[in-house]
Amino acid sequence: MLTAVSLFSGCGGFDFGASKAGIKVIWANDVDKTAALAYKSLLPDVDFVQGDIRKVLDFPKADVLIGCYPCTGFSLAARRKWHEREDRNLQHIEGNFLYREFIRAIDYVRPKYLFIENVGGMTSADGGWFFKQQLEGLRDKGFVVKHHMLHSEKFGLAQTRKRVFLVGVHKDIAESGFTYNFPTATHGEKLLPLQTMYDVLNGVETNIETDVCNNPFHGHYLTRNRKRSWNDPSFTIVATDSHVPLHPAGEPMVKVGKDNWALQGQINRRLSWKECAIIQGFPVDKLKFDAPLTQKYKVIGNAVPPNFGYAIVKPVVEYEESTCLPNTFAEALEQMNSSGY
Structure with missing residues (x-):
């Protein structure tokens, strides 16, 4: 079984999906206390270290290194918001350099494979400077790196969400004949039907008082459409x-x-944090953590959907284990449930 170390793990979305593909996450880290609580409820057997990664001096060895480092200012929305601020220099924001901690960890973990997730704007932020620095750093460590944009609705989520993924294969593995290919869509035209909010939310009970943000609908909120129909993601x-x-x-x-x-x-009400978790692909019956409502929304919204984690690692697991995994995350869960896992 492949083992993994996970950095900037959040509440464990990527790791949960990867675990359902057969990867054993042995160690994880995030600075956010609420994310740590959520992670431990979802993946209780993982050695989770909550704290600033810059203060972590050693990491365990593993086959895989996963990292979803922060995207402060990388998103296109953030850049539109701040484009007129002269002090909004992306190279002056310390959090934008946390990718260096991921690269630092490679020397300790000594992985064969790397998996990284971020917002699409990361590839173009500051004229592509940050992205170039990451690619050079990963290649200097001996990895053949590819990147690709994935759309969540094409992988079984009732949500339109696009994120860029970087996959690194150590040159020794690549030279032995393995070529990583990004997963192709499982849902859409002539494929499995797209998931809608009706598919995942119909019948879900919600406590409006405790689980829903009831703040007034401010001016910025009303600058675009915020409501789709039951028959849409x-x-x-x-x-x-x-x-x-x-x-x-x-x-x-x-x-x-x-x-x-x-x-x-x-x-007219916002989705509850639990409904957001369902739309993100989480099993809400496993997410049991106590935190302020704002923090619950935050860790769920920042999470990598498990569907993505499963789909991204699937080609590597199939190669390493000489096996054929279920085509989708939902099928993998169903197979495990039917087997009593």
């Missing part, structure tokens, strides 16, 4: 509670002007 689940998409119940929003949308009818 959700908009992207985000980390800020006030910006979370609306639940599909009730009437649709209507455009009344440039960057101006209006609510209609009496039924």
Whole structure:
């Protein structure tokens, strides 16, 4: 069985998906206390170290190194928001250099494979400077690196979410004949049907008082459509509670002007944090952690959906174990449940 060390692990979305493909995560780290609580509820057997990775002096050896380092300022939305601020220099933001900690860990973990997730804007931030630095750093460590943008709805999630993934294969493995190919879509036209909010949320009970952000709908929130129908996948689940998409119940929003949308009818509320978790692909019955509502939304919105984790590591597991895994994350879960795991 392949082993893995996970950095910037959040609440464990990628790791949970990878574990269902047969990877044993032996050690994980994140600085966020709420993420740590959620992770431990989801993957209790992992040695989780909560704290600043820059203070971690050693890492265990493993076959795989996973990292979803922060994307402060990399997202296109953040760059649009701050483009007129002269002090918003991405190279002046310390968090944008945490990828160096991932590269530092390679010397300790000595992995054969690397898996990295980030927002699509990472490839173009600061004219592509940050992305180039990452690629050079990983290649200097002996890895053949590829990157690709994946869309969550094409991998069984009831959500439109796109993220860029980097996969590194150590040159010794690559030279032996293995070529990593990114997974192809499992859902869409002539494939499995796209998942909708009706598929995943119909019948889900919600405590409006405790599980839903009931802040007023501020001006920025109403600059675009926030509500899709039951028969559509959700908009992207985000980390800020006030910006979370609306639940599909009730009437649709209507455009009344440039960057101006209006609510209609009496039924308009944001998705609950649990509904967000379901849309992200998490088993909410396993996510048991106590934290302020804002923090629950944050760790769920920042998470890598397990569907992505499963799909991304699947080609490596199949190569290493000479096996054929279920085609989708949902099929893998169903197979495990039927086997009593």
